[in-house]
Amino acid sequence: MKALVRAIAIVVVLILLNALFTGGLIPGFSISPYFLQIMSLAGINIILAVSLNLINGFTGQFSIGHAGFMAIGAYVSAFLSITFGDRIQALISFAPESVQKSGLLLVVLAAGAICAAIAGFLVGVPSLRLRGDYLAIVTLGFGEIIRVFILNIDAVGGARGLGGMPRLANFFWIYLFAAATIAVVTRIVNSSFGRTLIAIREDEIAAEAMGVNTTRHKVISFVVSSAMAGIAGGLFAHYLMYVHTNSFTFIRSFEIIIMIVIGGLGSITGSVLGAVLYITLTEGLRGFAQYRMVLFSLLLVVLMIVRPGGILGHRELRDFFWRRHRVAAPPPPAVSG
Amino acid sequence: MTTFFQQLVNGLSLGSIYALIALGYTMVYGVLRLINFAHGDVYMLGAYTGYYLSRKLKGDDPSLGGALVVMLGAMLVCAIVGVIIERFAYRPVRRAARLTLLITAIGVSLFIENSAQLVFGPDPKFFPSLAPRADFLVGGVRLTSEQLTVIAVSFILMVLLRFFIMKTRTGKAMRAVSFNLDAAKLMGISTDRIIAITFALGSALAAAAGVLIGMQIPKIDPLMGIIYGLKAFVAAVLGGIGNVPGAVLGGLLIGTSEVMVVGYLSSTYRDAIAFGILILVLLLRPQGILGRAQKEKV
Numbered sequence: 001m002k003a004l005v006r007a008i009a010i011v012v013v014l015i016l017l018n019a020l021f022t023g024g025l026i027p028g029f030s031i032s033p034y035f036l037q038i039m040s041l042a043g044i045n046i047i048l049a050v051s052l053n054l055i056n057g058f059t060g061q062f063s064i065g066h067a068g069f070m071a072i073g074a075y076v077s078a079f080l081s082i083t084f085g086d087r088i089q090a091l092i093s094f095a096p097e098s099v100q101k102s103g104l105l106l107v108v109l110a111a112g113a114i115c116a117a118i119a120g121f122l123v124g125v126p127s128l129r130l131r132g133d134y135l136a137i138v139t140l141g142f143g144e145i146i147r148v149f150i151l152n153i154d155a156v157g158g159a160r161g162l163g164g165m166p167r168l169a170n171f172f173w174i175y176l177f178a179a180a181t182i183a184v185v186t187r188i189v190n191s192s193f194g195r196t197l198i199a200i201r202e203d204e205i206a207a208e209a210m211g212v213n214t215t216r217h218k219v220i221s222f223v224v225s226s227a228m229a230g231i232a233g234g235l236f237a238h239y240l241m242y243v244h245t246n247s248f249t250f251i252r253s254f255e256i257i258i259m260i261v262i263g264g265l266g267s268i269t270g271s272v273l274g275a276v277l278y279i280t281l282t283e284g285l286r287g288f289a290q291y292r293m294v295l296f297s298l299l300l301v302v303l304m305i306v307r308p309g310g311i312l313g314h315r316e317l318r319d320f321f322w323r324r325h326r327v328a329a330p331p332p333p334a335v336s337g
Numbered sequence: 338m339t340t341f342f343q344q345l346v347n348g349l350s351l352g353s354i355y356a357l358i359a360l361g362y363t364m365v366y367g368v369l370r371l372i373n374f375a376h377g378d379v380y381m382l383g384a385y386t387g388y389y390l391s392r393k394l395k396g397d398d399p400s401l402g403g404a405l406v407v408m409l410g411a412m413l414v415c416a417i418v419g420v421i422i423e424r425f426a427y428r429p430v431r432r433a434a435r436l437t438l439l440i441t442a443i444g445v446s447l448f449i450e451n452s453a454q455l456v457f458g459p460d461p462k463f464f465p466s467l468a469p470r471a472d473f474l475v476g477g478v479r480l481t482s483e484q485l486t487v488i489a490v491s492f493i494l495m496v497l498l499r500f501f502i503m504k505t506r507t508g509k510a511m512r513a514v515s516f517n518l519d520a521a522k523l524m525g526i527s528t529d530r531i532i533a534i535t536f537a538l539g540s541a542l543a544a545a546a547g548v549l550i551g552m553q554i555p556k557i558d559p560l561m562g563i564i565y566g567l568k569a570f571v572a573a574v575l576g577g578i579g580n581v582p583g584a585v586l587g588g589l590l591i592g593t594s595e596v597m598v599v600g601y602l603s604s605t606y607r608d609a610i611a612f613g614i615l616i617l618v619l620l621l622r623p624q625g626i627l628g629r630a631q632k633e634k635v
Contacts, residue, residue: 062439126619133372133439134574134619141567141612152605250563254447261440293451300444305429308437 073230116230352592377566577628
């Protein structure tokens with residue numbers, strides 16, 4: 001009940017904010033389209049960062065191919081809404097047009113998410129069975145391969161990119177899905193399933209000794225994370241109304257990693273903070289575009305040396321404000337004598 | 338049949354390049370249990386060092402002596418770069434969690450790639466020819482002098498490496514460190530020095546690969562290390578990561594199968610083949626061809 005009230009409250013607030021920003025609430029007041037776009041893209045990055053944190057931060061496995069799953073979601077949903085958009089809308093032709101469009105968006109996003117999840121399963125099963133850093137290299141390879149494959153499929157535009165889908169996503173939808181992603185990941189992490197993931201992160205052998213099927217848990221966590229990246233891709237495609245494989249290179253994957261590492265691996269609010277910080281910094285440093293990635297990569301190395309946990313570490317923002325939520329600090333190691 | 342032998346020669350010469358890079362991955366993995374993501378970028382730096390050195394030496398015609406100077410110079414520069422990377426990026430986090438080490442490696446790789454784009458410019462450069470070239474026809478198979486050089490130089494370097502690891506005191510210490518770092522330390526081996534030497538050796542081999550690829554495919558760009566590094570890593574995993582002969586075997590196999598796929602199927606799948614092999618290896622024989630399965634210990 002409490003959750004339902006909270007969900008309705010979020011929807012209402014987002015509708016109001018969307019109206020306010022686009023000038024529909026107070027006549028004569030709206031924010032610039034540039035700023036609105038930055039905020040919307042930041043929302044997509046929040047989805048990407050929070051979902052990647054589920055596998056990288058909470059499960060302790062290292063994936064660097066998030067952009068590949070995002071690409072699958074973007075291309076599948078864009079292809080569907082271009083090719084079958086009219087027919088899907090016709091199914092619910094009795095409803096008003098805005099409802100039709102929302103329905104279409106939900107359908108194509110779901111399709112994109114499912115395809116990304118299937119890809120995540122196919123990549124995850126062979127690489128997650130093993131311990132160690134194989135997932136990193138497999139996902140890096142996969143991200144590049146999927147890009148090359150898309151580039152060679154003429155039905156989705158190949159090197160020309162894919163355009164012509166309707167602008168179904170906006171500030172409201174992006175932040176609705178961002179909120180949903182945060183809610184889902186929070187619920188997962190606080191469930192017994194999530195505790196198991198954290199146990200795997202802390203000590204895989206001990207978790208296995210406790211009877212945890214580690215491969216199963218890792219694969220499920222990876223598939224969920226991939227599906228969310230697919231949704232982010234679908235929103236990205238239907239917000240910009242054009243996608244090109246150049247948007248999904250490994251550079252994009254590394255950007256998402258930088259966001260979650262800056263914010264803190266294993267902290268949901270940290271990921272949100274990292275995503276917002278990253279967008280703010282990149283936009284602020286637009287004049288120094290060529291030095292930007294050099295700076296960020298240097299920051300990554302220095303951060304690992306001086307503060308490997310990122311800004312928040314494993315903690316959430318609220319842990320700093322309400323003491324009762326604070327996770328108990330681990331006891332000091334016993335001195336054996 | 339002639340086509341097959343032609344493809345085989347092409348594959349072996351590409352495979353030797355992968356093998357040289359894979360050796361660096363496998364040696365570093367052996368001592369630190371770390372996938373050195375920056376290794377592919379060291380290879381790129383080797384190619385660029387070779388490019389600038391040969392531009393500097395230009396004026397006299399391509400000669401064997403000049404080629405040797407370029408090769409050794411690039412190897413020396415990259416050995417120093419490798420030691421610097423180890424000293425300032427990896428050593429401070431060596432005792433930290435493995436994830437921390439991995440992220441540091443990714444950070445170093447990104448740093449080198451982006452700095453290289455800044456310093457060298459993002460456009461590809463064309464490697465000058467280093468040695469006089471000639472083609473030989475053996476039974477209908479065309480052997481270019483570049484291919485022969487690549488295969489010969491890689492072979493010599495691998496034999497030297499084998500000798501170094503198996504016959505010298507330092508090589509013995511390297512094997513000890515890769516067997517058990519802490520025990521090696523207790524036996525009085527200066528592990529820091531051995532790890533630095535491992536990085537220097539691996540980076541020098543990568544630099545040699547960079548110069549050799551410059552001779553064969555004379556187009557170099559700042560991001561060339563990513564895809565070659567990835568394939569070389571797959572080669573190391575295929576042969577058995579941490580296993581030196583395995584890396585050579587894996588490199589030759591990956592190179593040959595890549596050339597065969599391009600020759601007989603389609604060049605579209607050029608980059609997909611290594612990845613497909615990796616998935617198969619992980620499913621069927623995760624320890625690699627020559628590797629031994631390791632028991633998990635607490």
